[in-house]
Amino acid sequence: MKTFCGRANPTTGALDWVEESEEYDYHQEIARSCYADMLHDKDRNEKYYQGIRAAVSRVKARGERVVVLDIGTGTGLLSMMAVTAGADFCYAIEVFKPMAQAATCITERNGFADKIKVINKHSTEVTVGPDGDMQEQANILVTELFDTELIGEGALPSYEHAHMHLVKAGCEAVPHRATVYAQLVESDMLWKWSQIQTIEVDGNKLLPPSAVVECAGAPSVCDIQLSQVPPESFTSLGPICTMFSVDFSKPVSSAAQSYTAQFKAQTSGRAQVVLSWWDIEMDPDGNIVCTMAPSWTYSEPRTYPWRDHWMQSVYFLPAEKNVSEGEELSLIVSHDDYSLWYSLTNSEQNDVKVAQFRPCCTCQAHLVWTRPRFGELNDEQRTESYVNALRSILKPDSVCLSVSDGSLLPIFAHLLGSRKVFSLENSGMAKQVIEQVLHTNSLKHGVQLLGIRPEQLSLADLEGNQISVLMGEPYFSTSLLPWHSLFFWYCRTAVAQLLQPNAAILPRAATLYIVAVEFRDLWRIRVPCGTCEGFDVSPMDEMIQRSLDFRESWEAEPHPLWEYPCRALTKPRPVMTFDFTQCVPEQPINSEGTVPFTGRGCCHAVVLWMEYQLTEDITVSMGLTKPVSEEGACEWNPHRKQGVFFFRSVRETSGNGREDLSYNLTFEPHTGDIKMDFSVTEP
Numbered sequence: 001m002k003t004f005c006g007r008a009n010p011t012t013g014a015l016d017w018v019e020e021s022e023e024y025d026y027h028q029e030i031a032r033s034c035y036a037d038m039l040h041d042k043d044r045n046e047k048y049y050q051g052i053r054a055a056v057s058r059v060k061a062r063g064e065r066v067v068v069l070d071i072g073t074g075t076g077l078l079s080m081m082a083v084t085a086g087a088d089f090c091y092a093i094e095v096f097k098p099m100a101q102a103a104t105c106i107t108e109r110n111g112f113a114d115k116i117k118v119i120n121k122h123s124t125e126v127t128v129g130p131d132g133d134m135q136e137q138a139n140i141l142v143t144e145l146f147d148t149e150l151i152g153e154g155a156l157p158s159y160e161h162a163h164m165h166l167v168k169a170g171c172e173a174v175p176h177r178a179t180v181y182a183q184l185v186e187s188d189m190l191w192k193w194s195q196i197q198t199i200e201v202d203g204n205k206l207l208p209p210s211a212v213v214e215c216a217g218a219p220s221v222c223d224i225q226l227s228q229v230p231p232e233s234f235t236s237l238g239p240i241c242t243m244f245s246v247d248f249s250k251p252v253s254s255a256a257q258s259y260t261a262q263f264k265a266q267t268s269g270r271a272q273v274v275l276s277w278w279d280i281e282m283d284p285d286g287n288i289v290c291t292m293a294p295s296w297t298y299s300e301p302r303t304y305p306w307r308d309h310w311m312q313s314v315y316f317l318p319a320e321k322n323v324s325e326g327e328e329l330s331l332i333v334s335h336d337d338y339s340l341w342y343s344l345t346n347s348e349q350n351d352v353k354v355a356q357f358r359p360c361c362t363c364q365a366h367l368v369w370t371r372p373r374f375g376e377l378n379d380e381q382r383t384e385s386y387v388n389a390l391r392s393i394l395k396p397d398s399v400c401l402s403v404s405d406g407s408l409l410p411i412f413a414h415l416l417g418s419r420k421v422f423s424l425e426n427s428g429m430a431k432q433v434i435e436q437v438l439h440t441n442s443l444k445h446g447v448q449l450l451g452i453r454p455e456q457l458s459l460a461d462l463e464g465n466q467i468s469v470l471m472g473e474p475y476f477s478t479s480l481l482p483w484h485s486l487f488f489w490y491c492r493t494a495v496a497q498l499l500q501p502n503a504a505i506l507p508r509a510a511t512l513y514i515v516a517v518e519f520r521d522l523w524r525i526r527v528p529c530g531t532c533e534g535f536d537v538s539p540m541d542e543m544i545q546r547s548l549d550f551r552e553s554w555e556a557e558p559h560p561l562w563e564y565p566c567r568a569l570t571k572p573r574p575v576m577t578f579d580f581t582q583c584v585p586e587q588p589i590n591s592e593g594t595v596p597f598t599g600r601g602c603c604h605a606v607v608l609w610m611e612y613q614l615t616e617d618i619t620v621s622m623g624l625t626k627p628v629s630e631e632g633a634c635e636w637n638p639h640r641k642q643g644v645f646f647f648r649s650v651r652e653t654s655g656n657g658r659e660d661l662s663y664n665l666t667f668e669p670h671t672g673d674i675k676m677d678f679s680v681t682e683p
Contacts, residue, residue: 010476010484011672013453013491030098030547035074038144039529039537043305047290048144048174049081049533051282055140055172056085069093069138069166071123071158072145075540076103076116077532078174082142083115090115091134095122098543105539124161137166141173141248148223148292148311149340150178150278156337159252173248175280180243181293182261182276182315182342184331186269187234192378193222193371194272194316199378199408201387201415206408209363209436216318216359218366219341225563226275226312227295227304237271237323238263240297243333249284254337262347265327274315274331274342306521315342318359334358368406368430372560373475376639377408382620386473387412389614393469393504394418399462400469401498403454403491405477406430411437413471414446420465421447424454424491427477454494467499471506474612480558481643482610482622483512483667483674486578490672493583505580507612512576512674513623514608516653516661517566517634518601522559526604526646556608556676558641561623566607567632569599569653570661572624574611576674578667589667594681599632600655606663606678608643651680658682 008015038044059066066087070079073092082090092107094100100120107116119126119133128134141162145155163171194217196208241261246252279291294312295304321344323329328347333340341358361367369377376382386409394400394416402410402423410423411434425431431449438444450461459466474488492505528541576591597603609623622640636642653659664677 008478009672010478010480011486011490012670013487029096030544035540036527036529036544037308037525039075039077039532039540040524040527041305041307041309044290044307045077045533047280047282047288048078048142049085050288051174051176052078052081052140052142053085054283054288055142055174056082056087058172059139060086064139066140067091067136067138068140068142069134069162071141071143071162072153073103073118074099074144075532075537076107076112076118077535077537078142078144079103079116080107080110080112080535081533082140083112087115087140090117091126091138092116092118093123093126094118094120102540102543106535106537109539110535123158123166126166128166134166137168139168139171141167141171143173143175143248146178146278146280146310149221149313150180151335151340152221152338154338156246156252156254159248160254163251171249175282175290176249176284177245177247177281177286178278179245179281180276180278180333180340181240182243182274182331182333183236183240184238184271184329184344185234185236185273185275186271187273189233190229190314191272191316191320193314193375194366195320196365196374197378199383201383201412202391204415206411206415206437207440209365209440211363211436212365214319215361215363215366217316217361218371219339219358219360221339222314222316222371223311224314225308226277226314227301227306228563228565229294231296234273234275235267235269237265237267237269238329238331239266241331243276243331256334256336258332258334261331261333263329263331265323265325265329268325269323271321271323271329271344272317274317276313276315276340276342306524308522308525313340315340317342317344363433363436364429365433365436368427368433368477370477372639373406376475379639385614385618385620387416389506389618390416390471392615392618393506395468398468399465400471401462401467401495402471403488404472404475406433407473407475408434408437409471409473410434410447411441411443413469414443418469420463422462423447423449424457425449425451426453430477454491457495457498459498462498467495467503469504469506470495470499474507480641481556482608482640483643483672485610485622486510486672489578489580489584492580496583507580507614508616509580509613510578511574511611511613512578512608512665513572513611514575514595514606514661514663515568515572515624515628515634516570516595516597516603516606517568518599518632519604520565520567522564522566522644523602523604523646523650527650556643556645559644560638560640561607561634561636561642561644562638566634567599567601568628568634569597569601569603569632569655570595571598572628575663575665576667584669586669588669590665592662592664594660594662594683596657597653597655597659597661597680600653601632603647603651603653603661603680605647606645606661608645608676609637609640645676645678647678647680653680
């Protein structure tokens with residue numbers, strides 16, 4: 001059955017009505033999932049297998065029949081491990097129907113149909129008894145319900161229910177225990193993701209609103225590959241603290257709780273950020289440990305087991321606090337049933353109760369600007385580029401219109417002496433945030449914020465003035481892929497009749513670049529697994545492939561590549577330019593050609609990004625921020641996501657000119673899509 005669905009087009013800004021299958025949403029979820037990453041996580045898989053073998057042996061040693069409950073079974077991998085280790089029977093619970101079907105197929109293919117029962121329910125809906133889903137309670141509880149924050153997928157309520165209804169008292173659990181660790185640090189780099197800094201423009205200091213400075217910030221965790229945050233970018237103010245542990249073999253409570261770690265400050269500084277991760281012990285003695293600790297905690301960083309389904313967490317304190325070396329501090333972690341948060345007090349002022357209320361944003365800025373967006377607004381070099389570009393085109397009689405979401409560009413234009421500045425802010429919340437900035441800096445009448453869409457704009461809204469400068473970063477909150485920011489081009493087209501004949505457009509143009517790369521690790525999320533710990537999981541590969549093939553075109557996907565090291569195998573190549581001084585054309589734009597491979601390696605993907613030509617001599621890149629090194633090392637813009645087109649199969653390249661990257665791209669003006677096809681060919 002197919003239905004018409006209204007989907008906001010991030011590039012054109014239109015509401016597109018498309019005919020979609022009822023299976024569309026779950027195909028998208030499967031296609032963009034990290035199931036392959038988990039199956040490629042050898043460290044995780046081996047530790048689970050060791051823990052399961054040990055647990056089965058302990059139950060057998062007691063003379064009991066081994067019954068396993070596997071909550072969140074996924075592919076059924078852990079259940080198959082349990083049966084192979086000697087379990088008599090396994091109940092494998094999976095709430096996601098396509099995944100439950102895959103688990104059934106996989107367990108049957110591996111010959112476990114008579115030993116594993118897949119139950120397509122949420123664990124809290126499972127019944128036990130002669131007529132129930134489970135004939136008896138289990139004496140081994142196996143789960144993989146964890147996310148980067150440990151409890152964000154509802155692990156605590158699921159464990160709580162399982163101990164009350166699904167498993168026997170004194171059951172074995174794999175993992176047996178989880179422990180959360182944290183470290184208090186000062187980091188200008190990370191703090192810029194949470195608080196807007198003072199910005200200097202042409203001798204004027206643009207101050208952040210007090211409501212933003214005093215706000216506790218966004219309540220959600222910031223999960224990143226902490227191994228890619230260099231140790232020199234932060235100062236440790238305290239030791240790595242053990243915050244709390246959860247014993248999964250005993251009844252678990254999902255009630256809100258707080259825990260405190262006390263220590264002396266190792267050095268003086270500004271307490272701003274808490275870095276956090278966890279480990280799981282697969283056995284009661286803690287001999288089998290799977291840790292999420294970042295690579296820089298390892299004596300041999302190269303032995304760090306990369307994974308993307310579990311990363312590390314960054315928490316921003318509600319307010320930065322000056323601490324002195326030797327000062328007694330109390331770091332407090334609190335949690336509800338799904339999330340963690342941190343606070344800091346002096347030890348003598350310690351009152352755990354103060355941390356029991358989850359912080360939330362009261363200024364709206366943290367709801368309008370994402371953390372990478374905060375970092376982008378605080379990027380001094382980027383600000384300088386935009387200010388210099390504006391300075392070169394603005395005149396005392398300039399009438400400016402800004403088109404970007406939650407942008408400071410119109411304020412810059414006013415400070416640089418423009419006669420009139422208007423800004424389109426279609427989001428009421430973004431409009432209020434910019435109003436706060438204007439009010440704080442006594443610029444309330446310097447910029448007129450218009451809460452309307454470009455196609456609704458009239459000469460009356462502009463007080464009878466035609467636009468002499470149309471500007472944008474461009475940044476739009478709905479943009480995921482690099483070319484979604486071409487919405488600026490559609491806005492420029494919509495207001496064309498309101499532009500002066502010689503109006504300046506900033507940026508003048510955008511250029512789409514490509515480069516073929518070899519990923520150090522990210523390839524794992526897309527490469528088929530085949531077998532995992534000796535089990536055939538190819539039905540999972542097939543299911544993912546069917547979901548990837550569900551759409552007519554093979555699509556690129558967004559990734560923040562500063563977190564995922566890669567090596568360029570070709571030179572970066574500009575493949576398509578979009579001229580913003582002209583309206584969006586009626587006809588498609590096509591680009592095809594070849595790029596020779598200059599590096600030897602495994603070609604996993606093609607990376608795509610935009611570079612914006614602000615003026616003739618000022619360009620800002622949303623992708624590579626430096627030229628590729630001779631070895632192929634890439635440095636990526638940390639504030640924007642790049643597009644990644646993964647090849648279906650890995651192709652080795654010699655780098656001696658024997659292979660080319662062939663590309664064929666077509667920009668469809670009516671849909672705003674870029675259809676793309678890449679291949680590795682031999683001349």
